[in-house]
Structure formats: structure tokens, C-alpha cells
Amino acid sequence: MSRQDFTSSKVTSKEEAPFDINELFFSRTDDRGVIISGNEVFRRISGYTWDELVGAPHKIIRHPDMPKGVFYILWERLKKGLATGAYVKNRANDGRHYWVYAIFSPVDGGYVSVRLKPTSSLFESVISLYAESFNREQEDGLSPVESAGNIRAKLRDLGFPSYSAFSSYAVAQEVIARADVLARVEDERLQSLIRILPVLEALDEQHASLFASFAKTRGIPSNMRIVASRLEPAGGPISAISQNYRLMSDEASTHLGSFQGDDGSQSLPAAVAKKVYGALFMMAASSIQCEVKNVAAEGLVSGVEADGFQGEVDILDQLSEGYMAESRSVLQSVCSEAMALARSAKDLRQLVTGLDSIRVLCRVEAGRLSAQSVALTPVINQLDRFHVEIDSTLEQILTLADKVAAMIETSMARSFNCPLDKLPAAERNLSQVYA
Ligand SMILES: Cc1cc2nc3c(=O)[nH]c(=O)nc-3n(C[C@H](O)[C@H](O)[C@H](O)COP(=O)(O)O)c2cc1C
Structure with missing residues (x-):
């Protein structure tokens, strides 16, 4: 045939x-x-x-x-x-x-x-x-x-x-x-990387829900100002408070933007997950390529493979070494991004704490106006609800971000059996090989 x-x-x-x-x-x-x-x-x-x-x-x-x-x-x-x-x-x-x-x-x-x-x-x-x-x-x-x-x-x-x-x-x-x-x-290295993925996924979900919560607070300062203008002159402090709230809330929203990945097209947790997937591929592929290389080298020695096969062994060797170096390089950048993520979450908490104190001020001021402030009550109640929502999401983000940073650090140490600061500098960008 x-x-x-x-x-x-x-x-x-x-x-x-x-x-x-x-x-x-x-x-x-x-x-x-x-x-x-x-x-x-x-x-x-x-x-x-x-x-x-x-x-x-x-x-x-x-x-x-x-x-x-x-x-x-x-x-x-x-x-x-x-x-x-x-x-x-x-x-x-x-x-x-x-x-x-x-x-x-x-x-x-x-x-x-x-x-x-x-x-x-x-x-x-x-x-x-x-x-x-x-x-x-x-x-x-x-x-x-x-x-x-x-x-x-x-x-x-x-x-x-x-x-x-x-x-x-x-x-x-x-x-x-x-x-x-x-x-x-x-191979514990692979398992430890796999375990990071659902945590990053949860972080991404919380990040999206924080965005949504902030979006919901956007209209509140305007509503507050409208109500305050009807209370003039007594509503003056409420107007000032609502203005401060708007400014701080804008700042917090901008800060939320720092949770954006390298290319700005996805959230930082999703961008980190993409890199973890990349490192996982490179690491697992490298271990198989290394084993195939050994099989090929043994075949050459035993005479199962024909003369001239050494070139193939060398190609497999280079591939396997290259992929292992690649996974190390990717994990290094993942590690610094995970730390940045945890830091960013802490900064955001400070901003939200500031925002929360303005909310409390608003409540106090409304209490001072007592009967006059009835119209303010639904707006302030709404603000209270959103803050409960934001606080709980942020708390989860902080916990998850710290967890990811710790898991990546452990995984790095496990993968390369070497303290982080002793690793050689990253050489190439993953997107050149696997994306
Ligand atoms: C390195 C390499 C290995 C491949 N191995 C296989 C294989 O094992 N089986 C297979 O069906 N196609 C394999 N392909 C894909 C084939 O080239 C081809 O695209 C596929 O058989 C479908 O053929 P078709 O697109 O003409 O239908 C391989 C391609 C490359 C580059």
C-alpha cells in the first residue's frame, strides 16, 4: 500500500x-x-x-x-x-x-x-x-x-x-x-500550584463583587446633596459630608483599578491565575520532556535507536531545561504580583476605613438634625447596607490575597528548593512561549 x-x-x-x-x-x-x-x-x-x-x-x-x-x-x-x-x-x-x-x-x-x-x-x-x-x-x-x-x-x-x-x-x-x-x-510542586488556582478564582469573584458594590454607592452622594439642599441652611454639613464621601469614594474606585493585570484587560487575580497556569504547564511539560530525553538516551546506549539519534536527545534536553527555567521565571513574577495584590488590598482597606468614618459622621449629623432629617434616613440606610457589603467583601479579599501570597511563596520554595532572593533573575516573558 x-x-x-x-x-x-x-x-x-x-x-x-x-x-x-x-x-x-x-x-x-x-x-x-x-x-x-x-x-x-x-x-x-x-x-x-x-x-x-x-x-x-x-x-x-x-x-x-x-x-x-x-x-x-x-x-x-x-x-x-x-x-x-x-x-x-x-x-x-x-x-x-x-x-x-x-x-x-x-x-x-x-x-x-x-x-x-x-x-x-x-x-x-x-x-x-x-x-x-x-x-x-x-x-x-x-x-x-x-x-x-x-x-x-x-x-x-x-x-x-x-x-x-x-x-x-x-x-x-x-x-x-x-x-x-x-x-x-x-510531584508536590504541581499540586501546590494547582491548589492556588481556586483561591485566585475566589479572589477574582470577590474583586468583581467589590467593583459592583462601589458602583452602587456612586449615586448616593448626589442623593444626599439633594436632600441636604432642601434642609438649607441646616443641611450645610451634610452637603460637605456628601462631597467628601464622593471624593474618597472616587479615590477608592481608582485604587480598585490597581487590581488590574499587566495588560489592563483583566483583573490582577485573573492575570496572576493565567501565569500560574503557564508555570504549571511548563513545569509538568518539562518533567515529561526530561523523562522522554532519558528514554531516548537509554535507547541510544542500548542500540534500540539508530546512530545519529544524539541530536534528538539534545533537542529534548534543551526543551526540558528551557521549560523548567521558564516556569521559574514565571513563578518569580507571579510571586511579586501576589505580594502587590496583598499590599493593594491593605491600601484599599485604609481608604474604605476613611470612607466608613464619613458615613458615621453623616449618621451623627443626621441625628443632630433629628426630625428635620427624616428624608435623609433612607439614603443613610442605603449607605449603611453598602458599607456592610463592602466591609465583608474587603475582609475576604484581604484574607484571600494573603493566602495567595503565602501559597505562592511556599510553592516557589518547594519548586526550586531555594530561598526566593537567591533565585537568578527572570529572563523572559511567558507570553513568548506559552500564553
Ligand atoms: C509535532 C506534531 C505532532 C503531531 N502529532 C499528531 C498526532 O499524533 N496525531 C494527529 O492526528 N495529528 C498530529 N499532528 C497534527 C497533524 O499535523 C494534523 O494537523 C492532524 O492530523 C489533522 O490533519 P488535517 O488537519 O489534515 O485533518 C501533529 C502535528 C505536529 C506539529
Whole structure:
């Protein structure tokens, strides 16, 4: 059978092409996805010969059940020079299938994909998500770009803010599950990063609710001034108080803006979460790339791999080292942002305390005006309610921000086994590699 026949054939069997969980494999392609090389495990599981694989497009092992939308997302990211991860169902030469979790990375002249056997509980949800996406492509005639949009929306429903957040979480879960199945020591570094994510999410929610509470207070000073003007001349102090309240409340709102991330497009907690996801991906990917490199190096020594394979070992080595350095660099910036977040929350509390004393002053003044101030009562009651709301949200923000800062610090120390001030300076920006 010619290579063309292999790629066009849609013959599949329900059977699985078996491989062991401790087996890791990789392939390297040019920038169009044409296979250049790989390790012997990759060749064996695919069921092809090297003559058939080298020079063939990687879709030689494409399984017809795979949604087009997944490959659309993959190539969209790869073409931007970004690493990515994906669950992929492949078809071996004999029609059997095998699932992998693949980590795709841009390298000089093309891409490298390292793969492991997925075993996490997340994998089960992905199988149904893929089946649903595939059906929608078939039944509703979705284009790859539409299907990609649909997949991203489904992932958001599952709680992932973006595809990259999903693939980071997935690679970490797969690395953790694999260590578990192989009864290896669990990688605490990944777990400690994963634990930070829900805290950042809660912080983001509280941040949004604080914004909403402040928005609700905006009309109150004007209402107060209107009422005060009707009480003239006795309402003078209330007018002055309402003006002070407006000024301080504006200041607090501006300060709330400092909870904005680097690019200003999202909240600081969401921007920090994005970086944590990035560090998670880099760290988990690096550990698998390192292990594949060791498998490749052993294959070279034992003679399983052909001469000239050292170049592949070197590429995997550089990749793994680079990603580990990257995760360290990202965590460093996460660490300083988390501290800034905690500081910012404390400054905001001071401003709100000031605001609260103006509210109390307003109550006192209204009490002094006694019967005259009846019209003020609903406005002041409203202010009281908002302050209770703001105080409780702020209290939660302070607790969460401190918790995040402490968790990141612990995670940093755990990840690099080194005091923070002894770490070398961050070298590159994450967005150049993974975003
Ligand atoms: C490094 C690398 C590895 C890839 N590995 C696979 C793979 O294992 N299985 C697969 O179906 N596609 C893989 N692809 C994607 C294919 O190039 C291709 O986009 C996909 O099979 C869908 O083909 P189609 O878009 O022509 O339908 C890989 C791409 C790259 C760059």
C-alpha cells in the first residue's frame, strides 16, 4: 500500500493499540507537520516502518473520530510560536486506536511532540467532549474554526477560562495520575500550584463583587446633596459630608483599578491565575520532556535507536531545561504580583476605613438634625447596607490575597528548593512561549 493510501484510508477497529503507561514517546516534524524523526516507541505503536513515517505528514496517524476543531486550536497556537497540549486519539496502521496526551513545542525548524498515556479523571470528560464536538461537526456542518469556538465554550463551561488554562491543568493532572499509577513519589510542586488556582478564582469573584458594590454607592452622594439642599441652611454639613464621601469614594474606585493585570484587560487575580497556569504547564511539560530525553538516551546506549539519534536527545534536553527555567521565571513574577495584590488590598482597606468614618459622621449629623432629617434616613440606610457589603467583601479579599501570597511563596520554595532572593533573575516573558 502506498503512503497516500494509508492517509486516505478510514479503516478503523474498535480495538486499542496497547502501550504501557511507563512508555513515553515523541516525534519531531518540520514547520508543516511533516515527520522528521521520533523514537522507537512512537514507531512501534503507530505500526509503520520508518520509511513510511519519515517524510509523511503527521496526519498519517490521524484518527477519523478526532474533531477538526482540536487541530485548528493546535495549529493556531503553534503558528504563533506557543507551546500547547492536547488529548489526541490516533489510528495505528492496522486500524486500532490509541489515546495520548501530547505536549507540542516549537523548536528550531519545526515542532516536537512528546506523549504519554492519559489516565486522569479529566480524560473521561474529554472523551465525551470530543465525541460531542465531532457529532456537531458532522451533524451541524461546523467548520474547524466554528468547532474550535464550540470546544472553547465547552471548556469555559467546565470552569477553564481558556484553552491554555485547560491544557495546563490537563498536563499537570496527567503527570500526577501517571505518577500515581506507577506508584512514584507524587510531584508536590504541581499540586501546590494547582491548589492556588481556586483561591485566585475566589479572589477574582470577590474583586468583581467589590467593583459592583462601589458602583452602587456612586449615586448616593448626589442623593444626599439633594436632600441636604432642601434642609438649607441646616443641611450645610451634610452637603460637605456628601462631597467628601464622593471624593474618597472616587479615590477608592481608582485604587480598585490597581487590581488590574499587566495588560489592563483583566483583573490582577485573573492575570496572576493565567501565569500560574503557564508555570504549571511548563513545569509538568518539562518533567515529561526530561523523562522522554532519558528514554531516548537509554535507547541510544542500548542500540534500540539508530546512530545519529544524539541530536534528538539534545533537542529534548534543551526543551526540558528551557521549560523548567521558564516556569521559574514565571513563578518569580507571579510571586511579586501576589505580594502587590496583598499590599493593594491593605491600601484599599485604609481608604474604605476613611470612607466608613464619613458615613458615621453623616449618621451623627443626621441625628443632630433629628426630625428635620427624616428624608435623609433612607439614603443613610442605603449607605449603611453598602458599607456592610463592602466591609465583608474587603475582609475576604484581604484574607484571600494573603493566602495567595503565602501559597505562592511556599510553592516557589518547594519548586526550586531555594530561598526566593537567591533565585537568578527572570529572563523572559511567558507570553513568548506559552500564553
Ligand atoms: C509535532 C506534531 C505532532 C503531531 N502529532 C499528531 C498526532 O499524533 N496525531 C494527529 O492526528 N495529528 C498530529 N499532528 C497534527 C497533524 O499535523 C494534523 O494537523 C492532524 O492530523 C489533522 O490533519 P488535517 O488537519 O489534515 O485533518 C501533529 C502535528 C505536529 C506539529
